[in-house]
Amino acid sequence: MRSSNLSRLPQHLHIREHQVLRVLGVAREGGCYVVPNMLGLLLTAFFENTVAQGGSWGPNIEFPIIPVAAYIIPELPESHRMMVYSAYSANSFGGSRGITQFAEIDFRTGAVSARQVSDTQHDMFCPGMSSLADGRLTSIYNPSTGGFTSGANMQISRGYQSSTVLSNGKVFTIGGSWSGVDSNKTGEVYDPSANAWSLLPGADVAPMLTSDHEGKFREDNHAWLFAWRNGSVFQAGPSKAMNWYYTDGQGGVSPAGIRDSANDAMCGVNVMYDIGKIFSAGGSQYYDEAPGLSVAHLISIDQVGAPAVVEKLPSMKYARAFANVVVLPDGKILVTGGQGYAKGFTDRDPVFAPEIFDPSTKKFTELAPDSIPRNYHSVAILLADGTVFSGGGGLCWDDGTGAPSARCRNTVDHPNGAIFTPPYLKTEDVRPVISGLSSTVTRPGGELRATIIGSAEGVTFSLIRIGSVTHNINSDQRRIPLVPETIAGTEVVLRLPGDSGVVLPGYWYLFAVSAQGVPSIAKTVMVQL
Template sequence: MNVKLILFAFLVGGMILLNEQTNVNALPASPLRARQDPGSTLGVFKIVGNSGVEAMHAVLVSPRKVVFIDKLEQNALKRPDGLSALSSEYDLDTNTVRPLGIYTNTFCSAGSWLGNGTLVEAGGDKGDANYGSGIQTVRLYDLSVGDWVELEGIAPSNRWYPAMATLPSGYVFVLGGSTAATGVNRAEINNPTYMIFPSPTGGALVDVPFPFLTTALPYNLYPMVHVIPNYEGATQLFIFANQNGIAYDLDNAKVIAEYPKIGGGIRSYPLTGSSIMLPLDPTNYYKPTIMICGGNVAYEVTSPADSSCGRLDLTTPNAAWDMDNFGGTGRVMPDSTFLVDGSILFINGAGMGFAGYRKGGGANALWVNENPVLFPYQYDPSAKTYKALSASTIPRMYHSVSTLVPDGTVLIAGSNPQGAVALNVKYPTEYRVEIFYPPYLYSQNPRPNIISLQTYPINQNRINVNYGQEVTMVVQIQSNGSPPSLKGCIIHHGFITHSQNMSQRYVYLEITNFWTDSTTANQYILTLKLPPNPTIIAPGPSYIYVFNGDSPPVSGVHVLLTQAA
């Protein structure tokens, strides 16, 4: 109870200050060369564990821990009080879970990180006799506590299916949603407002009108939000819903650009597509390009999923969408996940229908999402090409997730196209966790083994770094007869739910110096320059990587990116 009171007191007055020495688990020993497998050119899926709760939401909270969040339903994983857990912490080393203490309904909520490294999760649905209402609740996950703290009823309005994003200030933007559960939004329950958490004034949270979400009805739930990079440090947001996008100046509360309507289908829930900002590169001044893929053209059970993607350069005058065929496969509810080399894994989803629960039961059940797409595409943003990879055996449709793990693998979990836990049906409530080993893990190039950053050993604690800083890294790379060819990047892994990876971002880093360490065989010292300001990548927890050709490191480095004092 004291922890809750302290956290709340800090929040209403400003930002929480976490101890620099917040504990995270160190990585186990890993091979420096990738495993060899004759079938590995297309990647490999492996079922590794059980999520405990259905993985409607997922977030990497430390190098070897993922937190899953479900809704109010009867999961087999129990809290100490005997009630079903609504959230779990998954250990990637042991493939085991432990229940976490959420006591309000998290159904269709959202999340993002504060700049100080505290995870914020907000919204949800009404409760019952044992669980509180989550629809005006804000939840905090603090690594030093290892569990959730819930601030019930502090939001000024109900939010179900909102979007969230970390702002350059380190605060969190919470946008839209509806005031009650619904299949398709409608005017009487629409919430066309945003709030900023914690309150920038230090007082109560307030809602600010946002008319764009009214014009985007009825397909405006889980709107897509991306901070637009710029050198001026202005807080500008790309916001998209239905088939239209705008640029919004949050500092001055005004629309500064209206973009053309995207071709193809509708992209917002329940005709759900996925959006991603393509990797940002200092060599082209962090030029921002948005990519939006999948969805559907009609709210019909038998409607084939949309097989198109659009790319839009946000800084080109009179920019038009550059459309493609999404590799030739339609997907509704796809997930888009960055891989370490800057390519994108499009994974999960259905080939027909829309996001939602089956109607009826037994042999006559009508599944509103069907034809699961079992294989992912790997997309090369530079070449604009799609490569079909190995297929999973597990349908991952409504309420599925995917996230990059710092060792270069991808965790996939979830799928629950029904309102209550059901196991012996065509598409059951899915608890199995998979790890996907992308093709680059089978490269002949030796994997870098990052030893330290700024003299600190990696992944024992978050390492504090600053915007514009040049950081020194020590790396071991086994020799294969050729000198290493290194690139660097920093990735914010985001918060994943309903095909949206909130605040996910990839930024290439300039390697400003690189030399051989004469004291140790196969060891190198390099310096990397971090992005210049928090519009390029959000403040808070991210991971720094260096990769050798196409081969990722044994692990990225967990950092806390902040403004210098």
């Protein structure tokens, strides 16, 4: 029996909170749950404590398109805008229409704008995406002008390929049989200075193929590519086999060992969270119609061509196909979204709760759940303030009539996103502040001189390359921890590693992280060759 002194809890609560209230038999009146006063106080304290320990989600941000791909626009001194795009249509893909729908959000103001891009004369849906050494995005967006231009055509038509910027500023791509001929998509290299692609006949795609019940067009998709020293590329998955690719001359490939003898991990997540340290998790044996995986691995690389060292980690709490991953400034790794059974264009078995992996303890921790499924065609990306944007999902095929994708409209299309605040920003500890840099441009082996408000004692630093993501692949992001070379009061000198295969050319976030693990708002720095 309800008491006369009632408390009201808002109806818009996280999924877990709804479940608790339903189990307790709490009734709703209008937009609120109506509960006895004492129970209301206890539930409020419980929910607040749960959110404080597990991060929190902001309100949903509506977009005029489904954000299937996302890119942080590099800006000085801080990067505060994100560009997203879908396909020829705001909510459908299919065919060759010569246009792409884009939207942009300014996180300082919350303003969202839309634009249709026809300058490149092609639909940019399902590309290999890389941020070039000068900050331009293939294909080809110039952040200084906001304009698009057509780049040179690849030697092989591709879709669902992956690409990565190399230590020399060129771009390597491989695979992509979802579009065009469905086999033998060997590697090729793009030279931005010549605006030309060169085929690498020795960079054979066969060693990195998965096994898929739908055939060849699924088996070379979304390679996990990590640029490394001397123009080399380490391919960590999604195949069981790992390989080294070489981009000089005619190209080449050599085996690097087996990541997982039991499963391929198509559409699994992967990120380099420390120098030569790669985290991977989840995915599924087949691209579609397969159980999701919860397995996780730590892959260590050093010398080019040498076998990788693989450590099987404790599994995630949830199996996840089509999830996303973001490395955080403190070196922890956030896995968002995904579904327990890989079935594209559905919200079957969604996983609402993110998990955070701590490399120092090798443990996963479940965090506050999202309110919207983020499955196939979703994205997640790190923002300059240390929060994470997660959004998208859906965007079905359409032949132009509207009928084939009608089932998606009100079921799995999610033209929105939300910002997740990790636990390190839910404490009462103060953020460090980088008040200035002596220069925003540096080189591998060079230095960065930063001024910190207050004492710099106990503050650590990390560089995280500014990312671009689609189809759960973000080969731009990687983290490099930096230990101060000297500290003099508020002045800090940071020395970068000397190898451009470790510190790739391009734009990076520079974070200061307090002794309590709280990150600053990042300054943008450019690493040149």
